[in-house]
Amino acid sequence: MSESEQSMVLGHSAAMEPSPYAIPSRKLAMWLFILSDACTFGALLFAYGYLRTASPNWPTPFKCFPSILHVSIMTVVLITSSLTMLGAVDASKSGEKSKAVRWLGITMVLGAVFALLHIREWAGMIHEGVRLFENPWGSSLFGASFFSITGLHLLHVISGVIAMGVIARGYSRGSLSAGHVESTALYWHFVDLVWMFVVPLVYLMSIARPQ
């Protein structure tokens, strides 16, 4: 074997090292991103708890109708979209391209429905007079914390829908692999997981009770 051939083999050997944890590096990177994002949401939710505890006049504005009903529908939509995303992952792993793209399309539609319901919920709050630094009910910090937590989540949902569109297009054209679909699915499930904490802490802990 010539020297150049040897160096090529050596050069490639580093790239061919077995992946730690026996998973593709793309998937590992997505997990690391998810964990760092979990800390971002954790910090926001803890800051929300801090402000809420330190404010004796924290508003409890969420009525059964429309807010809690909307949020419940949004939860069902998001959990269902996680299920359809699993359909895309399964289909892509078994090489059923058109089926995988169809499941991705359904997930995108559900994500878009969630985002629209979320924007409608925001519009209702704004109509009732909630702004970033004022609201008609109590602590002026309510609006800032509500819009930043739900806004960051909404941003994740919208980014996820766009990412799914890009992945579906690339996967159907053959430029992206089933691994890309799986990594996107991990992100989407994480978005679902965060919502499971946002709903009880932001909405359900602040429901309006009849006097």
Added chain:
Amino acid sequence: MEVSSKLKSGISRYIPVYIALLALSGLQVFLAYARLDRNRLLASMLAVAILSAALAIMYFMHMAQERRSFFWSLIPATIFVLLMMNMIWSDSFRLLHMRPF
């Protein structure tokens, strides 16, 4: 063998977890209207949310199928970081009693 693996493929094998997640979300709404005191309500809400998150991570995100070393490298470290953020609480209680404005 092939028939049983085909039966287990597709989204049908995730339906029990999906139903469990919907049920846990419903339980949270029920708890919100159950007139518990605030601390007990917060504790129950968090317990249900953590259970939902665990189900989603283990089955939807397939952590249950990964190597154990992967789980033990990532999850405890993240939980530790999240727990460390709890150091703020004493200050929030202080603010409640010593409001500067």
